[in-house]
Amino acid sequence: DAGVIQSPRHEVTEMGQEVTLRCKPISGHNSLFWYRQTMMRGLELLIYFNNNVPIDDSGMPEDRFSAKMPNASFSTLKIQPSEPRDSAVYFCASTQGLAATDTQYFGPGTRLTVL
Amino acid sequence: AQSVTQLGSHVSVSEGALVLLRCNYSSSVPPYLFWYVQYPNQGLQLLLKYTSAATLVKGINGFEAEFKKSETSFHLTKPSAHMSDAAEYFCAVIKTGANNLFFGTGTRLTVIP
Numbered sequence: 284d285a286g287v288i289q290s291p292r293h294e295v296t297e298m299g300q301e302v303t304l305r306c307k308p309i310s311g312h313n314s315l316f317w318y319r320q321t322m323m324r325g326l327e328l329l330i331y332f333n334n335n336v337p338i339d340d341s342g343m344p345e346d347r348f349s350a351k352m353p354n355a356s357f358s359t360l361k362i363q364p365s366e367p368r369d370s371a372v373y374f375c376a377s378t379q380g381l382a383a384t385d386t387q388y389f390g391p392g393t394r395l396t397v398l
Numbered sequence: 399a400q401s402v403t404q405l406g407s408h409v410s411v412s413e414g415a416l417v418l419l420r421c422n423y424s425s426s427v428p429p430y431l432f433w434y435v436q437y438p439n440q441g442l443q444l445l446l447k448y449t450s451a452a453t454l455v456k457g458i459n460g461f462e463a464e465f466k467k468s469e470t471s472f473h474l475t476k477p478s479a480h481m482s483d484a485a486e487y488f489c490a491v492i493k494t495g496a497n498n499l500f501f502g503t504g505t506r507l508t509v510i511p
Binding site for chain 1: 430434439440441442443444447449488492497498499500501502503504
């Protein structure tokens with residue numbers, strides 16, 4: 284079975300440009316999470332969805348960040364305009380449900396560099 | 399509030415030696431605790447999780463962890479380190495009232511031949 288798929292794996296862009304990160308969760312999983320990993324802040328949750336509905340977006344850093352999940356098999360994280368401090372690795376994870384004990388399966392991440 | 403603290407950002411062990419990675423949690427209620435591993439340039443992979451059942455939890459790749467309420471600890475151990483264990487390890491806890499993982503700062507394990 285395919286795991287969580289993220290694209291692109293690497294993205295280099297210039298400050299001010301729009302960046303869109305994509306995620307395809309594992310088929311049959313109902314919950315999807317977006318995380319950001321930086322040296323300074325470690326791993327932090329940005330937002331998560333259940334049945335395509337955003338449940339908690341309190342981790343989204345500011346209005347420049349937005350996330351959507353138009354259907355059960357696709358989600359996007361958009362940054363507009365991008366800034367150098369957005370440089371990080373962005374992970375997507377999915378679970379079958381929302382039970383606290385459900386295992387989160389992570390994608391390989393997108394490494395974003397904003398120049 | 400729930401959180402985890404990982405003691406030691408870097409740990410080095412010799413191949414064949416015991417691996418001990420420390421994690422302490424703070425929680426007002428019994429938490430759910432997790433250990434994840436991250437190999438270079440890869441996503442995180444679940445090693446094991448504690449969900450209020452047995453206090454000694456066995457995971458993949460020979461790792462295990464013991465939940466000790468009296469010490470508020472959930473340390474990760476492996477009797478004999480392999481070179482392939484070199485990676486970064488994250489302890490995590492489920493945040494009260496939510497379903498998202500709250501991660502520790504990570505411990506990078508180096509295995510010396």
